[in-house]
Amino acid sequence: MSDFKIKSGFAQMLKGGVIMDVVNAEQAKIAEQAGACAVMALERIPADMRKSGQVCRMSDPKMIKEIMESVSIPVMAKVRIGHFVEAQILEALEVDCIDESEVLTPADWTHHIDKLQFKTLFVCGAKDLSEALRRINEGAAMIRTKGEAGTGDVSEAVKHINTICNQIKDLKANNLSADQLKAKADEFRVPVELLQKVIDDGRLPVVNFAAGGVATPADAALLMQLGCDGVFVGSGIFKSSNPPKLARAIVEATTHYNDPAKLLEVSRDLGDLMGGVSIESINRATDASKGVRLSEIGW
């Protein structure tokens, strides 16, 4: 179990911080200088993937390596859901954390990666408690709420963090009998012990960041006040007119998330923010003509 401690401990050190999507070494340095606690190296930010309509895969290891060499903070990179060979490659590259991500095109529509087989820690997306617990049971040492990547619309991220928090609260309040607990665990497809631990602690057993649609300092502070441990910012920063300034402002808002005077200060004069697409304009998976909600990928 000490192996898991090293993985989950790494995620604990990221708390209260901002992890930024970057596509090259120059952006990685901007993120580091803004105070990001880690960067996510990828070839295209989600907003551009969303537009492309193409198959999105693991980024070129050469580009990830360049980013690893350009900054001193941890570097994460994404693999397709279920693509354990992409994960083996990133482990060989020694990225600090692997994101098994619904933002990329899934490689396996049935199985997620068996993450316990890896020494590298994984972060996985979830939109509710059962999904989060299935990922943790597969070995994920960190969870991020999915939100809706590449939109600049924070409402899905809000929905997902609220869903997880409320589900935990309800389970705690309901005082389930042993039979009910077993039934709930079966419904979630996770071991009873894992569910029991969540009920006892009143929280997920691993760090939980918010992601998907964060575009402003206020968005970051909102998600922190709703109970997440830190924030991923994808397209929001580098789709704005002044990325260094916005990046710094989001970092400070994440630290001082409960201090309206500080939030006022950092929210001023940030230039043009990401235009984005509203969630309502993106159809559900049943009608893909206007694009698909990425949060519906994964199960």
Added chain:
Amino acid sequence: MTYIGVLALQGAFIEHIERLQECIKEYDNYDLDEDINIISVRTPEELEKCKALIIPGGESTSMSLIAQRTGFLPFLRDFVNDSSKAIWGTCAGLIFLSETVQGDGGGSGGSPLTAFDPTSRSNLVEPLNLVKVRVKRNAFGRQAQSFTKICDFSSFIPNCTDFPATFIRAPVIEEIIDADRVKTLYTLPNPSSATGELIVAAKQDDNVLVTAFHPELAENDIRFHDYFIREYVLKNL
């Protein structure tokens, strides 16, 4: 009321707060008349209340940059350099408290323990210049080289022979600059030199403790936090 603060700009500050609270409960407020109160510290006003401060693990660049930009850094520097305060830095906290920071294992090539790149990005961290040591960031390498080791700390914590010390992208103390003030508490063998040792825990004077590892991650184990309270906080009250 006696306040022990935990710096909460970024990182694993809640873990420290929980361990300290467990200590106070276990040892019944250490038989003090005044309650010991544990608070998170983000502002000069919160800092001003404190008798002691822990700087937690996290990213040292994040913490330092946030402190610089919000104007908090001068207050922190004054506080930690006040010899009547008890101070403890873990991992990033050690880096932040040190006099000099050099190198980093950001590049995974070469041997991080010997390679030193003077153009590295460590200048992003503006250290608090308290502990008279030179520190190397990410000295063991990347997360792939993180580890937990059961350590015998009984030379400075009575009977503590089996403490699980977790090192996460950890720094080491490469050199003690002022040997009169800084005493080594614990070393690991240096894999890249037959004779050398890596200093991973040290104390300066009677009020400053630094550790390269994370005692706050040891579950149900408050021995290290109890040591800090007894030997640093209470002795300096």
